[in-house]
Amino acid sequence: MAQVVPANRAQLYREVEQVMGRVPEWMTKMPDEIVPHFWGMFRSFDLGETKIPNKYKELMGLAVSGATRCKYCTLFHTEAARLFGATDEEIAEAAAMGGLTMMASTFINAEQLDFEAFKKEVKDIVKYVREQQAKQPQAQAQARPH
Numbered sequence: 001m002a003q004v005v006p007a008n009r010a011q012l013y014r015e016v017e018q019v020m021g022r023v024p025e026w027m028t029k030m031p032d033e034i035v036p037h038f039w040g041m042f043r044s045f046d047l048g049e050t051k052i053p054n055k056y057k058e059l060m061g062l063a064v065s066g067a068t069r070c071k072y073c074t075l076f077h078t079e080a081a082r083l084f085g086a087t088d089e090e091i092a093e094a095a096a097m098g099g100l101t102m103m104a105s106t107f108i109n110a111e112q113l114d115f116e117a118f119k120k121e122v123k124d125i126v127k128y129v130r131e132q133q134a135k136q137p138q139a140q141a142q143a144r145p146h
Helices: 009-020 035-046 054-068 071-083 088-111 115-143
Strands: none
Touching: 009 035, 054 071, 054 088, 071 088
C-alpha cells in the first residue's frame, strides 16, 4: 500500500523527526515542490523494506556515491550500511566494486565499443558460465566415493 506524503512542511518535518530524530538541515533547504516527494521516496524506498534488503541498498548507494565522488552521500550510505549490519569488510568491498565498475565503464565508453557486439559477448559469457555451473554438481557427485 502506498504511503501518503504529508501535505505541509510542519507535518512532514514531524514525520522526519519521528523517523530520524531530527530534520537534516539540507532537507529544510529543499523547495516546497520537491521535499514531500523526496521524503516519500526516501522513506518508502531507501529506509523502507523492499525486495532488496536495506543493507544491500545502502552498499549499492555507497558504491554509486563513491563513483560520483559525493562525500555527503558516501558518508551517509556508509553509516546507513553499518546501521543495517554491514561490516567494514563489506563496506570496503562495495567501495571496491564501485571503483572496478567505474574503471571498466570509463574504458569501455572511451573505446566506444559496438554495443550490440558487447551485448552478444556478455550473453555468450553468461551462457558459458551457466553451463559450467551446471556441470559442477555432476562432477562433484561423480567424485564422491560410493
